[in-house]
Amino acid sequence: MLAFSEFFYLVHAGQGRWKICHRITDESAGIIFRSPAGFELFDDERRFVGEFDSIEHALGELYAVV
Secondary structure, three states: OOOHHHOEEEEEOOOOEEEEEEOOOOOEEEEEEEEOOEEEEEEOOOOEEEEEOOHHHHHHHHHHHO
């Protein structure tokens, strides 16, 4: 099983928001927002990727589409 923390790291970007960065390049990979139903994931171009029950699941999906 992959540990997505090997590929990404999170930077707190305000209440309920985290910027996702590539660990190797430090470039932006997306953003996560806390929502009433879980966590909303957007890619680095602010396109909605999906809503997930955990940040780890969101990072897994981001890894699949990057």
